[in-house]
Amino acid sequence: MLKVEDLSAFYGEAQALRNVSLDVAAGEVVTLVGRNGAGKTTLLRSIMGLHKGTRGSVTLDGVSLDGKSADKRARLGLGWVPDDRGIYATLSVAENLSLPPVVDKAAAWSLDKIYEQFPVLHERRDFPGTKLSGGEQQMLAMARPLRAGSRLLLLDEPSEGLAPVIVNQIGQIIRDIKAQGVAVLLVEQNVKFASTVADRHNLLAQGEVVESLDNAEFQSRTAELLEHLGM
Ligand code: ATP
Numbered sequence: 001m002l003k004v005e006d007l008s009a010f011y012g013e014a015q016a017l018r019n020v021s022l023d024v025a026a027g028e029v030v031t032l033v034g035r036n037g038a039g040k041t042t043l044l045r046s047i048m049g050l051h052k053g054t055r056g057s058v059t060l061d062g063v064s065l066d067g068k069s070a071d072k073r074a075r076l077g078l079g080w081v082p083d084d085r086g087i088y089a090t091l092s093v094a095e096n097l098s099l100p101p102v103v104d105k106a107a108a109w110s111l112d113k114i115y116e117q118f119p120v121l122h123e124r125r126d127f128p129g130t131k132l133s134g135g136e137q138q139m140l141a142m143a144r145p146l147r148a149g150s151r152l153l154l155l156d157e158p159s160e161g162l163a164p165v166i167v168n169q170i171g172q173i174i175r176d177i178k179a180q181g182v183a184v185l186l187v188e189q190n191v192k193f194a195s196t197v198a199d200r201h202n203l204l205a206q207g208e209v210v211e212s213l214d215n216a217e218f219q220s221r222t223a224e225l226l227e228h229l230g231m
């Protein structure tokens with residue numbers, strides 16, 4: 001569904017990504033794993049069309065995204081879930097959920113379906129964003145693009161700063177949304193968590209994909225791979 005080919009990204013003269021190629025199939029969960037500064041967030045932002053200095057190509061279901069705005073990419077099915085979660089703090093949960101325009105009527109989750117998947121958002125539906133815990137904010141950030149009808153979520157470190165019990169809940173949500181046919185490209189530093197949700201992994205170091213492997217191989221070689229990445 002998503003195909004990234006020879007993607008390079010720059011901050012001025014500095015190159016943050018070097019000829020990255022990867023793909024994500026419909027309903028697949030694929031990770032980007034790497035230490036701080038490896039280029040994971042830059043890669044997600046480049047796919048979403050939020051980073052300007054890029055070279056290479058990104059296609060979604062065979063449609064080229066090159067040169068298209070983030071807004072256009074969202075309308076084609078990409079859902080952006082940033083690491084700061086991007087919740088509108090003064091708006092309620094329900095208002096946050098109603099804001100993003102529906103981009104794909106057939107794929108959009110109804111509010112009932114959202115609240116069934118995220119019961120805590122139903123309980124908190126009248127609470128402002130400021131009153132939500134980190135885990136609740138993360139759930140809201142993931143629920144919004146589903147409500148809009150995104151078919152591929154770009155998730156930037158959803159486990160960051162959350163207690164282990166909440167991380168487990170986020171993991172279950174990712175498995176559930178995958179079961180609904182939604183694909184996920186997941187940035188993670190928590191490799192234990194990554195291995196509980198993902199089908200495949202791309203290991204990133206200094207802006208390059210240095211290994212691409214399935215979850216079984218990732219699990220059997222985790223210690224060696226992390227040492228290789230300096231994590
Ligand atoms: P982290 O987990 O710390 O966010 P990351 O793997 O997501 O790390 P990026 O944030 O994508 O890495 O950064 C990749 C490289 O680009 C790093 O060398 C970083 O210093 C550089 N970089 C990131 N943002 C900028 C910026 N706004 N200006 C200049 N260089 C940047």
